[in-house]
Amino acid sequence: MTTESGVDRALLAGLAARERGVFAERRPRSAAAYQRADHLFGRVPMTWMNKTAAGFPVYFERASGNRITDVDGHEYLDFCLGDTGAMAGHSPAPVVEAVNHRLATLGGATTMMPTEDAAAVGAELSRRFGLPYWSFALTATDANRWAIRLLRAVTGRPKILVNSYCYHGSVDESLIVVGPDGRGTSREGNVGAPVDVTATSRVAEFNDLSMLEAELAHGDVAAVLMEPALTNIGIVLPEPGYLAGVRELTRKYGTYLINDETHTFSAGPGGATAAWDLAPDVLTIGKAIAGGIPIGAYGLSADLAGAILGRSDLDLVDMGGVGGTLAGNPVSMAAARACLDQVLTEQAFERMTATATAFATGLRKIIEGYGLPWSVSRLGARVEYRFADPAPRNGTESAAAADAELEDFLHVYLANRGVLLTPFHNMALMAPQTTTADVDRHHSIFADALSELTA
Incomplete structure (x- = not known):
């Protein structure tokens, strides 16, 4: 048959x-x-x-x-290339040299101190993607989680909206799909969700602005977290006018927009954001930018960074829930600087x-x-x-x-x-x-x- x-x-x-x-x-x-x-x-x-x-x-x-x-x-x-993690190729020479120099010559795999490499990487990411302020994680999953926490804090809204069958790592809020009745439901196989995903998330189909507006109209969505093109369910490209419509609707309903460029970085040196002239409030990325060394990063618009840093009630330096001891470590920063400057040009x-x-x-x-x-x-x-x-x-x-x-x-x-x-x-x-x-x-x-x- x-x-x-x-x-x-x-x-x-x-x-x-x-x-x-x-x-x-x-x-x-x-x-x-x-x-x-x-x-x-x-x-x-x-x-x-x-x-x-x-x-x-x-x-x-x-x-x-x-x-x-x-x-x-x-x-x-x-042609797998670590599902994007090795998009620069396996062990590119400039990254190997930078990591060896950091470990064998300078020393210090992790110190809880900043390096000048980190500032250089932040500046390069800003040049490529257009967002002026950057912070680092060890995975794009963590970058997404931390961005979500920041946007819930600054908006006071509880929910995150994603696209059906999206992929944002193991972020709990993203494991929601549009069910047969057109309403959100837990994605099949979701492991140990802390609460019913419909309590934390809303969902809309990619390329469907009417569904997106209907969900945003509830007024409880802190951020739309999306890939500019779906990738991990097979490439689904945006239809003409769709991404501009997403940006217009998020602004209309006071919702922040996060572009997850972890996979769509393949669109060009500044990802889909630069290639398609997008203007997210937050951009998350990981995997490829350090040539295979674990890394994640998120960039913030100037207005959003100012709004967050202006909140004296948010603990951003100790136990507030955003950060990790190994994030921004010297090895990841050295690798990312070499990869962005010399490999993924x-x-x-x-x-x-x-x-x-x-x-x-x-x-x-x-x-x-x-x-x-x-x-x-x-x-x-x-x-x-x-x-x-x-x-x-x-x-x-x-x-x-x-x-x-x-x-x-x-x-x-x-x-x-x-x-x-x-x-x-x-x-x-x-x-x-x-x-x-x-x-x-x-x-x-x-x-x-x-x-x-x-x-």
């Missing part, structure tokens, strides 16, 4: 079983390492590492640029975007050649293919277009031939080191997979 994805399910099941068998046969050391990890919760350092198409994860040994080698000696062309983004454009163009040609009802979306250096055409216009549509069995087959097929995509979805990210030859290699293997699927 052929389903909406355009694929015969019996044929798919047989091909997937074959590829999983090949995967296991060729990776005995990864399989053995996984079986020995008795004292890890879920047998992995973090439970999401069990998101694998083949029954056990590949164990990593070394990496450089856009190449990874596993413990069984297989080298992979890496304007020139690098030009190359990455050109490579991604070639990737998307070639992908569309292959899909069209096999007559499959799939679509391709691109966001700067990031490309995603979906099992739906036209491409979904909001998160709920995007979630409905998922096909886990088909996705897993393609992931393990590519991995067996030395190509990695992001395990959570069909995303390919270009690093500065990614070449057109790398793109051609992916496309040749991808075309072979489709040839077998449509035989």
Whole structure:
């Protein structure tokens, strides 16, 4: 039977079983390492590492640029790039040099003291994104959490509004979706929510200004937390006028706007905010800006920073709930300064975007050649293919277009031939080191997979 994805399910099941068998046969050391990890919760350092198409994860040994080698000696062309964390490539030389200098020459991994690197990073982020004041965290999740606390404090409002099927890390307030009745409900699988998510959050579909206004009209929303384009449910691009409408409505209802650029940083050196001339009150980011070293950051507008600092009742320097001992540490700051100044430059983004454009163009040609009802979306250096055409216009549509069995087959097929995509979805990210030859290699293997699927 052929389903909406355009694929015969019996044929798919047989091909997937074959590829999983090949995967296991060729990776005995990864399989053995996984079986020995008795004292890890879920047998992995973090439970999401069990998101694998083949029954056990590949164990990593070394990496450089856009190449990874596993413990069984297989080298992979890496389009996952740590789900954006390694967008600069693995261990870029300027970042390695800066971190080594900080640790081996200057010393001091953590001191609870500022460094001049931090001020330089803040200035560069301000130049790129347009927000004048910056503070640092260890992850973008923390940056989002701390921004939410600040905006609740300054507005006196309890709720945060997000888009259905958004991704903002493990922020409790973001785990809400639009249910079948059009009302907000907890996202399936939400783990240990402290309260019903509808008590803390409101939700609207991406690209739906009418729904957004209806939710803001309640007058209880401190901030809209959103990606300028949805990414972690598959790329969902904004329709013309949508983001301008969001900004207009948030101002109309006295609500702050947070742009989470952690993934949409792929749009350019100043993310979607600079590329699309956006004007958020807060911008959060993480992962990529330190070349793979843990970091998060949030930037504030001048008006918002003044309003917060003018509140004598808010404890911003001790136990008020915003901050962490390791945040802004010297290693993260040195890495971020080197990465932004020397690796993820304007020139690098030009190359990455050109490579991604070639990737998307070639992908569309292959899909069209096999007559499959799939679509391709691109966001700067990031490309995603979906099992739906036209491409979904909001998160709920995007979630409905998922096909886990088909996705897993393609992931393990590519991995067996030395190509990695992001395990959570069909995303390919270009690093500065990614070449057109790398793109051609992916496309040749991808075309072979489709040839077998449509035989």
